Amino acid sequence: MRATGPKALAGPALAMALLMPAGAAPRAQESDRAETVRVEGEGSKAGADQTGSVTVIHADDYAARVATVTDLLAQAVGLHVRSYGGLGSFATVSIRGSTAEQVNIYVDGVLLNPALGGAVNLADFSLSSIDSIEIYRGFTPSSLGGGAIGGAINIRTKRPGPGRAAGSGSLSFGSYGTAEAAGVASWSDEPAAARRADGLLSIDVSRSDGDFRFYDNNGTLQTAGDDGFTTRRNNQFASGELLGRSGLSLPGGGRLGFSASLTARRQGVPGIEAFQSPDARSEMTRALLRSEVSDLSLGGSAARLDAGVYYTRTWQRFQDRTGGTTGGLSVDARGIFDAAGLSTSLRFRAGGQAAPGFATITLSTRRETAARDDFTLPHPDRGGATRYAWSLVAEDEIHLAGGRVILSPTGRWEGVASRFDDPPSGQPSPAARDDARMTGRLGAAWRPRPSVALRAAAGRFHREPSFTELFGDQGSVSGSDDLTPEAGWNYEVGSAWEPTRPSTSPLSRLRLETTLFRNDADNLIQFVQTSQKTVVARNTGRARVAGAEMSAALTLFGCLAGDLNYTWQVATDRSDTFRRGSDLPGRPRHEVSAGASLSRGWGRPFYEFSYVGPSFFDPAASAVAGSGVSRDLIRAPGRYLHDVGYTRGLGARLEATIEVDNVFNVKTVDVVRYPLPGRLVQAKLRLKLP
Numbered sequence: 035m036r037a038t039g040p041k042a043l044a045g046p047a048l049a050m051a052l053l054m055p056a057g058a059a060p061r062a063q064e065s066d067r068a069e070t071v072r073v074e075g076e077g078s079k080a081g082a083d084q085t086g087s088v089t090v091i092h093a094d095d096y097a098a099r100v101a102t103v104t105d106l107l108a109q110a111v112g113l114h115v116r117s118y119g120g121l122g123s124f125a126t127v128s129i130r131g132s133t134a135e136q137v138n139i140y141v142d143g144v145l146l147n148p149a150l151g152g153a154v155n156l157a158d159f160s161l162s163s164i165d166s167i168e169i170y171r172g173f174t175p176s177s178l179g180g181g182a183i184g185g186a187i188n189i190r191t192k193r194p195g196p197g198r199a200a201g202s203g204s205l206s207f208g209s210y211g212t213a214e215a216a217g218v219a220s221w222s223d224e225p226a227a228a229r230r231a232d233g234l235l236s237i238d239v240s241r242s243d244g245d246f247r248f249y250d251n252n253g254t255l256q257t258a259g260d261d262g263f264t265t266r267r268n269n270q271f272a273s274g275e276l277l278g279r280s281g282l283s284l285p286g287g288g289r290l291g292f293s294a295s296l297t298a299r300r301q302g303v304p305g306i307e308a309f310q311s312p313d314a315r316s317e318m319t320r321a322l323l324r325s326e327v328s329d330l331s332l333g334g335s336a337a338r339l340d341a342g343v344y345y346t347r348t349w350q351r352f353q354d355r356t357g358g359t360t361g362g363l364s365v366d367a368r369g370i371f372d373a374a375g376l377s378t379s380l381r382f383r384a385g386g387q388a389a390p391g392f393a394t395i396t397l398s399t400r401r402e403t404a405a406r407d408d409f410t411l412p413h414p415d416r417g418g419a420t421r422y423a424w425s426l427v428a429e430d431e432i433h434l435a436g437g438r439v440i441l442s443p444t445g446r447w448e449g450v451a452s453r454f455d456d457p458p459s460g461q462p463s464p465a466a467r468d469d470a471r472m473t474g475r476l477g478a479a480w481r482p483r484p485s486v487a488l489r490a491a492a493g494r495f496h497r498e499p500s501f502t503e504l505f506g507d508q509g510s511v512s513g514s515d516d517l518t519p520e521a522g523w524n525y526e527v528g529s530a531w532e533p534t535r536p537s538t539s540p541l542s543r544l545r546l547e548t549t550l551f552r553n554d555a556d557n558l559i560q561f562v563q564t565s566q567k568t569v570v571a572r573n574t575g576r577a578r579v580a581g582a583e584m585s586a587a588l589t590l591f592g593c594l595a596g597d598l599n600y601t602w603q604v605a606t607d608r609s610d611t612f613r614r615g616s617d618l619p620g621r622p623r624h625e626v627s628a629g630a631s632l633s634r635g636w637g638r639p640f641y642e643f644s645y646v647g648p649s650f651f652d653p654a655a656s657a658v659a660g661s662g663v664s665r666d667l668i669r670a671p672g673r674y675l676h677d678v679g680y681t682r683g684l685g686a687r688l689e690a691t692i693e694v695d696n697v698f699n700v701k702t703v704d705v706v707r708y709p710l711p712g713r714l715v716q717a718k719l720r721l722k723l724p
Contacts, residue, residue: 085441085491086173090166100214101161117705126154128184130603137182163192165191166189192277197222206719209711210244233280236275248709268302271301273301278294293324306708310358311358314354319349327340332380341379343377344373374401379396380394397426403421418455421452425448430442486531498519518557522554524552530545551583577609620651628643637683645674692716
C-alpha cells in the first residue's frame with residue numbers, strides 16, 4: 035500500500051523547510067561536526083580523506099532515541115537498506131546501487147563478510163556498544179585493507195573516556211512485545227598518568243514477538259475477495275551482545291589494546307506475506323577477539339605504526355523442515371566459520387616532519403575456513419573450504435597550493451587462494467583457485483574559498499567469487515570454478531558549501547552538499563536456474579548505476595534544526611540478454627530522508643520523514659515491466675513513512691523518550707513481499723552516571 039493525500043504530503047512540506055547535514059546527522063540536537071572521520075590517536079591520519087564521500091554517524095547523538103543500526107543506515111544518503119520484516123529481522127545494506135555482497139562491513143577494522151558468500155546482517159549489531167559508524171561511499175580507505183566495488187562501512191565500538199569512571203543504562207519497551215535493556219560501564223586513569231590504563235564493559239539484550247498485523251493479499255493481487263488483515267507469525271527474535279575492552283598506554287607514546295565480544299541471535303523466519311512459515315528458525319553466535327598496538331611512534335612524529343591481530347568464529351544454523359520458506363525443500367543446515375588475520379599499517383610524512391599529509395602503507399593477511407553440514411542428507415558433512423587472502427595498499431596525500439589542493443593516489447594489490455576439501459560422500463572437489471589483481475584510485479580536492487570545497491575521484495575495484503559461487507553447496511546449488519571476479523569502475527564529482535556564520539546569527543549554520551556518481555560493473559555473478567531443483571553460478575553481464583546525492587542542513591536560533599537527504603539513481607542492466615535496458619531489481623530510483631527537531635528547556639520534540647521509491651523484485655520482473663503485467667505483482671510499492679517523538683530530561687542524570695514510528699500505520703512490504711510493521715509505539719528511560 036502507499037500513503038497518499040494530505041498525510042503523505044505533510045511530512046515533505048515540513049522537512050523541506052527545515053534542513054540539516056548530509057548522511058545521518060543528529061536529528062534531535064544541533065551538531066557542528068562536519069563529515070569527517072573521528073580518528074583515534076593524535077598521530078593518526080590528519081582527519082578524513084577530503085577527496086572521497088564519507089559520512090560518520092556518532093552513536094552518542096542517538097543515545098536517547100529508540101533506534102537501531104538499521105534505522106540509522108536507512109537515513110544515510112546514498113545507502114539503501116532492505117529489510118526482511120522489520121523488528122530485528124534480517125536486513126542488508128547497499129551503497130549507490132551495489133549489491134549487499136559488494137559492500138564490505140567491518141567492526142574495528144575486522145572484516146565480517148564471509149568467504150562462503152552472503153551479506154552481513156545489520157540486525158546483529160547493537161547500537162549501545164557503538165561509538166561511531168563510518169560510511170565510505172564508493173571506495174575503501176587503505177587502513178581497512180581490501181577493497182570493494184560498493185564501498186565500506188566500519189563500525190567503531192565504544193572506548194573509555196579519559197580520566198574518570200562512567201556508566202549509563204537504558205530500558206526500552208514498546209508494541210508487539212518489543213523490549214531492550216543495555217548498560218555500559220568504563221573506567222580510566224588520569225590522562226597525565228605515565229601508563230594510563232582503562233577498561234570498558236557493555237551488555238545489551240533485546241527481544242520482540244513481532245506479531246504485528248499486516249494486509250495479506252493471499253498471493254492473488256488481482257483477486258480482492260480473499261484479501262484481509264492477519265497476524266505475523268513466527269516472527270519473534272531474541273538477541274544479546276557482550277563487549278569487553280581494556281587498554282594501556284606505552285612508554286614513549288602508542289597504545290596497547292585488547293577487546294573481546296560475543297553476539298548471539300535466535301529468531302523465527304516467517305516467510306513472505308501470503309505464505310508464512312510456522313516453524314523455520316535461524317540461529318547465529320559470533321565471538322571476536324582482537325589485540326592491537328596503535329599510534330606507536332617511530333622516529334618522532336614523522337612516522338607512526340599500527341598493528342593488529344584478530345580471530346573470529348561464527349556458528350550459524352537454519353532449520354526449515356516443512357519447507358515453508360524454501361518452496362517445500364526441507365533444510366537443516368549448520369555452518370562453522372573461522373577467520374584469523376593480521377594487519378600492519380605504517381604512516382609517515384613523505385616530505386619530512388613538516389609535511390602536512392601522511393603517506394600510508396598497509397599490509398594485511400587473512401585465513402578463513404568454512405565447514406558445513408546439512409542434516410537432511412544421508413551424508414551431512416558437505417566438506418570444508420579454506421581461503422587465504424592478502425593485500426598490500428599504498429596511499430599518499432599530496433598537498434599543493436598552500437594546502438588548497440589535495441591529491442590522494444591509492445594502489446592496492448590483492449590476492450586470494452581458495453581450496454576445497456572432499457566431503458565424506460566421495461563427491462570430488464573442484465580444483466584449487468589462485469588469483470591476484472591490481473586496483474587503484476585517484477582522488478582530488480580543491481578549496482578555492484574557505485566556504486567552498488570541490489572534489490573528484492575515480493577508481494577500479496573488484497569482488498572475488500564466494501565459496502558458494504565457486505564450489506556450490508553440494509546440494510541444489512552448483513558452483514563454477516571458472517568464474518571471473520566482478521570488476522567495477524567508480525567515478526564521482528562533488529561539492530560542498532558551508533559559509534561561516536556568527537553564533538549570534540538567527541541562521542547559525544548552513545550546509546549544502548551534492549555529489550554526482552557513476553558505477554560501471556562487469557562480469558556480474560548471478561545464480562541461473564538450470565532445472566526445477568538446481569541453480570548454477572555464472573558470469574552473466576554488466577550493469578551501470580548513475581545518480582546524484584544531495585543534502586542540506588541548517589540550524590535556526592540555536593534551537594531549531596533540520597535536515598534533508600535525497601538520493602536519485604538509475605541502475606540499468608547492460609548485459610546482452612533480454613533484460614538489457616531494464617532496471618536492476620531492488621534499486622529504487624528515489625529515496626528521501628528528512629527530519630526536524632526543537633531543543634528547549636522543557637524538552638526536545640522531533641519529527642522524521644522517509645520515502646523509498648518502488649523497485650522490482652527480480653531481473654525477470656524488471657524486464658517484463660512494460661509488457662502489460664500489473665506492476666503490483668512484480669515490484670515493491672513506494673512508501674511514505676512518518677515518525678514523531680519527544681525527549682525530556684528528568685533531572686540531571688535521567689531522561690525519557692517516547693516515539694511513534696509509522697504514525698499513519700502504513701501497511702507495506704519490502705524484499706519479495708516481506709511485510710513491514712505498521713504503527714510502532716516505544717518508550718525509553720536512560721540513566722547516565724556520573
